[in-house]
Amino acid sequence: MLSEKMQSALNKQIKIEAESSQIYLAMASWSEVKGLEGVSQFMYNQSDEERMHMLKFFKYINERGGHAIVSELSAPAIEFGSIKEMFETLFKHEVFVSQSINELVHIALEEKDYATHNFLQWYVAEQIEEEAQARTILDKINLIGDDKGGLYLFDNDIKNLQVDSSVAPPTA
Numbered sequence: 001m002l003s004e005k006m007q008s009a010l011n012k013q014i015k016i017e018a019e020s021s022q023i024y025l026a027m028a029s030w031s032e033v034k035g036l037e038g039v040s041q042f043m044y045n046q047s048d049e050e051r052m053h054m055l056k057f058f059k060y061i062n063e064r065g066g067h068a069i070v071s072e073l074s075a076p077a078i079e080f081g082s083i084k085e086m087f088e089t090l091f092k093h094e095v096f097v098s099q100s101i102n103e104l105v106h107i108a109l110e111e112k113d114y115a116t117h118n119f120l121q122w123y124v125a126e127q128i129e130e131e132a133q134a135r136t137i138l139d140k141i142n143l144i145g146d147d148k149g150g151l152y153l154f155d156n157d158i159k160n161l162q163v164d165s166s167v168a169p170p171t172a
């Protein structure tokens with residue numbers, strides 16, 4: 001059984017994961033409108049992945065005798081200035097999510113909830129992966145600079161970049 005404190009913290013994370021999905025969906029749309037087909041596909045995939053993260057929390061809370069809550073979400077930004085700015089926003093957001101996961105791990109230990117602590121390890125690994133991926137992409141964007149040909153190739157390459165998880169897929 002989840003403690004009240006643990007349950008409410010996990011429900012807060014559901015909201016964060018759902019908002020992440022919306023943020024990346026908005027990025028997918030912005031890129032698509034700009035004709036960046038590959039970047040847009042990457043963002044659509046990323047958005048789906050975040051929904052999966054959300055559902056995994058959802059199922060876990062209900063499985064442990066809690067009640068997963070669907071809540072109102074904040075509207076994401078819809079304009080991103082440039083690809084570089086957009087990926088910087090993505091990177092910062094992932095760092096924020098990692099901090100939030102760390103906070104959950106902290107609460108799980110405080111509550112002596114070792115099952116939740118164990119469950120959260122998947123997310124700890126996933127965040128390492130997501131931050132590293134965002135960093136790699138930003139490095140590439142910095143290399144390209146204002147080179148239009150480079151941007152074209154980047155857009156083509158990123159389409160095939162797998163938004164994959166570092167560990168087994170969630171059971172949700």
Ligand code: OFO
Pocket residue numbers: 017020050053093094097126127130
């Ligand atoms: Fe859910 O990992 Fe990104 O935000």
